[in-house]
Amino acid sequence: METTKISTDEVTYVANLARLIFAEEETERFASQLNAILRYMDTLQEVDTTGVEPMTHAIAQKNAFRTDAVGESLPVKTALANAPEARGNCFQVPKVIE
Amino acid sequence: MELYELTIHELQAKLRAGETTAAEVTASVFRRIDAVEKDVRAYISLMRKSALAEAARAEEQLRKGEAGPLAGIPIALKDITCTKGYRTTCGSRVLDNFIPPYDATVVEKLRAAGAVFTGKTNMDEFAMGSSTETSHYGTTRNPWDLGRIPGGSSGGSAAAVAAGECIASLGSDTGGSIRQPAALCGVVGLKPTYGRVSRYGLIAFASSLDQIGPFTKDVEDCAIVMNVIAGYDPAESTSVPAEVPDYRGFLGRGVEGWTVGIPQEYFVAGIDPEVEAAVRRTITLLEGAGARCVEISLPHTRYCLAVYYIIAPAEACSNLARYDGVRFGFRAEGSRDLIDLYKKSRSAGFGAEVKRRIMLGTYALSSGYYDAYYKKASQVRALIKRDFDTAFASCDAILTPTTPTPAFKIGEKTDDPMQMYLSDIFTISANLAGIPGISVPCGFSAAGLPIGVQFLAGHFQEGRLIQIASAFEKLAPSEKRRPAL
Numbered sequence: 151m152e153t154t155k156i157s158t159d160e161v162t163y164v165a166n167l168a169r170l171i172f173a174e175e176e177t178e179r180f181a182s183q184l185n186a187i188l189r190y191m192d193t194l195q196e197v198d199t200t201g202v203e204p205m206t207h208a209i210a211q212k213n214a215f216r217t218d219a220v221g222e223s224l225p226v227k228t229a230l231a232n233a234p235e236a237r238g239n240c241f242q243v244p245k246v247i248e
Numbered sequence: 249m250e251l252y253e254l255t256i257h258e259l260q261a262k263l264r265a266g267e268t269t270a271a272e273v274t275a276s277v278f279r280r281i282d283a284v285e286k287d288v289r290a291y292i293s294l295m296r297k298s299a300l301a302e303a304a305r306a307e308e309q310l311r312k313g314e315a316g317p318l319a320g321i322p323i324a325l326k327d328i329t330c331t332k333g334y335r336t337t338c339g340s341r342v343l344d345n346f347i348p349p350y351d352a353t354v355v356e357k358l359r360a361a362g363a364v365f366t367g368k369t370n371m372d373e374f375a376m377g378s379s380t381e382t383s384h385y386g387t388t389r390n391p392w393d394l395g396r397i398p399g400g401s402s403g404g405s406a407a408a409v410a411a412g413e414c415i416a417s418l419g420s421d422t423g424g425s426i427r428q429p430a431a432l433c434g435v436v437g438l439k440p441t442y443g444r445v446s447r448y449g450l451i452a453f454a455s456s457l458d459q460i461g462p463f464t465k466d467v468e469d470c471a472i473v474m475n476v477i478a479g480y481d482p483a484e485s486t487s488v489p490a491e492v493p494d495y496r497g498f499l500g501r502g503v504e505g506w507t508v509g510i511p512q513e514y515f516v517a518g519i520d521p522e523v524e525a526a527v528r529r530t531i532t533l534l535e536g537a538g539a540r541c542v543e544i545s546l547p548h549t550r551y552c553l554a555v556y557y558i559i560a561p562a563e564a565c566s567n568l569a570r571y572d573g574v575r576f577g578f579r580a581e582g583s584r585d586l587i588d589l590y591k592k593s594r595s596a597g598f599g600a601e602v603k604r605r606i607m608l609g610t611y612a613l614s615s616g617y618y619d620a621y622y623k624k625a626s627q628v629r630a631l632i633k634r635d636f637d638t639a640f641a642s643c644d645a646i647l648t649p650t651t652p653t654p655a656f657k658i659g660e661k662t663d664d665p666m667q668m669y670l671s672d673i674f675t676i677s678a679n680l681a682g683i684p685g686i687s688v689p690c691g692f693s694a695a696g697l698p699i700g701v702q703f704l705a706g707h708f709q710e711g712r713l714i715q716i717a718s719a720f721e722k723l724a725p726s727e728k729r730r731p732a733l
Contacts, residue, residue, distance in 0.1 A: 167614060169591050187665065197551060202631060203627075204627050207682075234573060
């Protein structure tokens, strides 16, 4: 039998981290697909990476700072234009604190 | 010959000579759209009304002799590119009603050059896919065979150029999303060096890999569009302040004395024999033109796919955290509290492939797995880049097939994510290394499906790609085939 890299419980745990909800059958389907993908990832373990610096950028660049000057910003009305719900100058969400 | 069939440079000549007008060109393209779009389905939204106004403005500029290089040229934009005041969906239900408050830098640049925007093209949801089948808006069909996929994720942009529904288009390429559909639709597609073209206003998928690039009918058009879109952008901190050459200057220079590397790892079992034969013919033609083709090795090639499917989902799961139903995008009804709102909105908004990648990325970054997956992948990525650095020390360019097979059938790979991922096996390495790559048509299968050859070069060597691609285009037996739509 092929090794299980990720169980259905772990799928549920990771789904919570990712702020996703799955029905039971979806959880099982994801577990099986993720297992197939993660088994494929195992090939990386054969590569000797001792002393290799992880690469995070394709092109080495220093921090790109801009001058600290006031520029044009989106007007509040424009920034709120795509909000599913807005009130006054704010995005509106369900109550957070009881 | 209808106007929609022409290239940018052919139309430029006609427009400047007063043989046609921007309005006539735009009208010709929209007539073509009206005739074939029901079959091809390349677009998510059309911009017919604004296109007419832009054509009129271009006409005015042409009359005054103030026309930019793309004056009056109808161009389509992948629907991942923000267009101020025009819906930008990224192929997702999440952004179904999203109206960007600003233009992407590439859109501003094209506009300033006089382009006429025809519309926003179909794509895999959030650019995650190789066939446009993950789009919330249906699958685009390959103009060469409507039962087959056009490739992806920029499948709509590639199909629109192949079908004559625009003169050129823009796409984005994170693991092959320009080059793979270009190959499968028989057009030219270029992924520039990471940092060459501004990503400002490009909806983010995997920020260390994403690049915008053109789809065109020939290599000269590719150079024309690159001249407009390349360059540093202060609004995009990973764009590179390096000088941009005139890419047209690389056309027609030939490849006499060039050394072209043929990586043995790209000619492996599983590659379609017709694809291999077409690509081998390319090698023979280039040798005939005075290039020396030498076998090389890129030893870490076999790890590219695994590295990519850790790094891209890891970056994607962070980038897609913003779709929470609060500031813009889809919001689910009937939530108990804020966390419930996030979960319900994201679960109902995202499609299965996007969720799969968010899950994969979240898992790879989660506590206890980070070192085994993300860190390991980033280290192997460094080795993949090192392979290319070594190769380019002795080669002017590298030649590979763009895809292992011609276009596959709609539905053929949707149930098996690993099989779908394997269709990008030859294109992913360029994104990981940050180098530019171009796909150029190099023949047809017996069934009449286009085949593409890929050229790769070192960082910021797009000029070399245009040089070798234009040399090959000149040598290739001119197959002026068009899809029978």
